[in-house]
Amino acid sequence: MNLPDLKEARKRTNKLVFEKKVDYQFPEAFRGKKYFLKTYGCQMNMHDSEEIRKNLELLGCKETSVLENSDVVVLNTCAIRENAHDKVFGYLGRCKHLKREKPELLIAIGGCMSQEENVVKEIKEKHPYVDIVFGTHNISMLPHYLIAQLKKKEQDIEVYSMEGDVYENIKYSRDSKISAWVNIMYGCDKFCTYCIVPYTRGKQRSRKLEKIVAEVEELKNNGYKEVTLLGQNVNAYGKDLEYGYDFKDLLESVAKTDIPRIRFVTSHPWDFTDEMICVISKYDNVMPYIHLPLQSGSDTILKKMGRRYTKEEYITLFKKIKEKIPECSITTDIIVGFPNETEEEFLETLEVVNTCQFDSAFTFIYSPREGTPASLIKDSISKEVKEERLQRLNRLINHYSLEKNKALEGKIVPVLILGNNEKDKSKIYGYTDTMKLININGSKELIGQIVPVKIQEAKSFSLDGIMVKESEMV
Numbered sequence: 001m002n003l004p005d006l007k008e009a010r011k012r013t014n015k016l017v018f019e020k021k022v023d024y025q026f027p028e029a030f031r032g033k034k035y036f037l038k039t040y041g042c043q044m045n046m047h048d049s050e051e052i053r054k055n056l057e058l059l060g061c062k063e064t065s066v067l068e069n070s071d072v073v074v075l076n077t078c079a080i081r082e083n084a085h086d087k088v089f090g091y092l093g094r095c096k097h098l099k100r101e102k103p104e105l106l107i108a109i110g111g112c113m114s115q116e117e118n119v120v121k122e123i124k125e126k127h128p129y130v131d132i133v134f135g136t137h138n139i140s141m142l143p144h145y146l147i148a149q150l151k152k153k154e155q156d157i158e159v160y161s162m163e164g165d166v167y168e169n170i171k172y173s174r175d176s177k178i179s180a181w182v183n184i185m186y187g188c189d190k191f192c193t194y195c196i197v198p199y200t201r202g203k204q205r206s207r208k209l210e211k212i213v214a215e216v217e218e219l220k221n222n223g224y225k226e227v228t229l230l231g232q233n234v235n236a237y238g239k240d241l242e243y244g245y246d247f248k249d250l251l252e253s254v255a256k257t258d259i260p261r262i263r264f265v266t267s268h269p270w271d272f273t274d275e276m277i278c279v280i281s282k283y284d285n286v287m288p289y290i291h292l293p294l295q296s297g298s299d300t301i302l303k304k305m306g307r308r309y310t311k312e313e314y315i316t317l318f319k320k321i322k323e324k325i326p327e328c329s330i331t332t333d334i335i336v337g338f339p340n341e342t343e344e345e346f347l348e349t350l351e352v353v354n355t356c357q358f359d360s361a362f363t364f365i366y367s368p369r370e371g372t373p374a375s376l377i378k379d380s381i382s383k384e385v386k387e388e389r390l391q392r393l394n395r396l397i398n399h400y401s402l403e404k405n406k407a408l409e410g411k412i413v414p415v416l417i418l419g420n421n422e423k424d425k426s427k428i429y430g431y432t433d434t435m436k437l438i439n440i441n442g443s444k445e446l447i448g449q450i451v452p453v454k455i456q457e458a459k460s461f462s463l464d465g466i467m468v469k470e471s472e473m474v
């Protein structure tokens with residue numbers, strides 16, 4: 001049993017992180033069993049689920065999309081805001097019910113929530129029917145924990161509070177055959193005061209450049225058209241290593257593999273250098289799209305958040321990117337209702353939105369996370385005020401999203417076709433180079449191809465278009 005410990009998780013070490021090889025030899029006990037995997041949260045979690053899925057398949061399990069048909073349930077959880085937490089505990093109710101009918105069902109909880117002390121305490125005290133709690137640093141151990149359960153029959157909590165090693169040779173059962181996520185680093189060293197991630201994901205550990213490039217080469221050779229380089233703060237890539245390379249070097253090396261499309265998330269304005277902007281503009285296969293979280297437009301709030309930049313510095317960076325890469329779409333994250341945020345401070349956020357006119361944004365009401373410095377601040381702003389601010393912010397964001405999309409009407413853009421439109425089977429969907437969702441009439445033979453599409457109609461959250469001839473593309 002390994003319980004999470006926030007004090008341990010806060011400790012930083014300078015020790016080099018060693019690579020660890022994963023052992024993939026398992027006994028046959030789970031062959032033919034069905035597993036149900038549910039993922040909450042960000043792309044990092046979705047990518048972790050691709051590893052969880054592969055681990056279960058290496059045990060011989062087959063996936064089912066029906067909870068009631070499963071022998072093993074794995075919930076890969078998110079801790080970023082309170083509502084993610086509530087959703088998981090709500091879903092656990094269903095699992096508990098199923099386990100009453102099917103006592104041999106195994107229930108495992110992984111992901112960021114498992115790294116939280118209070119969550120694990122709650123599971124121990126109130127949810128004894130959960131068999132395994134595993135953390136974000138030891139996904140590769142899940143098969144061993146499952147096998148141990150066949151004999152153990154008691155709750156097993158295996159959460160490491162210190163960050164794990166950097167694993168190489170991880171096997172994934174990827175969601176897509178066209179577009180793949182590639183982890184370039186784990187954890188985050190920024191410690192924004194509201195954020196739980198540095199505690200749940202540990203200190204920053206970058207993978208070696210040559211390993212990442214080799215993974216992208218292999219994906220390209222297997223027919224993948226797109227990679228998204230993943231990290232909590234990709235622009236800080238390499239800072240924890242002793243090799244002297246950074247994100248611009250990585251991006252350039254990945255661009256030289258000639259994989260058709262490269263994306264990366266998430267950027268932090270603090271670590272975004274001019275050289276990185278140059279590399280993005282220099283290579284055609286680095287997509288003109290940047291997700292650049294603002295969080296707040298007030299210097300006072302940014303300081304309290306520990307974001308390390310001012311509103312002016314953010315705007316300067318934004319303008320620099322637009323100047324060098326005019327076609328670049330820029331999206332953002334904004335939090336409203338940080339403790340004691342005044343109306344004036346909120347209006348400053350709206351002002352920055354008016355200045356930057358983002359292509360779109362993820363907007364959130366601040367949610368206190370236990371163990372973070374911001375959660376200790378006594379807050380005088382009511383829930384109603386925060387909700388009203390969120391609505392005002394969303395109205396402005398949607399106004400600019402529509403305006404940006406409308407400006408594309410009549411233009412011809414390259415679109416990577418990803419699949420059939422779920423609602424309308426006569427349509428296929430894909431993403432433009434600038435990361436806009438687009439639906440087109442077309443046959444499914446086009447899935448996996450990059451095709452020229454003329455944008456016919458723009459909406460706030462998607463575009464409609466038709467395919468045109470290659471020669472019409474400028």
Ligand code: 5AD
Nearest residue numbers: 194195293333334335364365366367
């Ligand atoms: N409350 C609300 N939003 C948060 N985010 C991170 N932590 C919190 C929190 N405690 C948002 C930030 C981040 C995005 C992934 O989630 O905007 O960029």
Ligand code: SF4
Nearest residue numbers: 188190191192195197
């Ligand atoms: Fe959280 Fe800040 Fe790190 Fe992003 S950069 S994961 S918001 S601590």
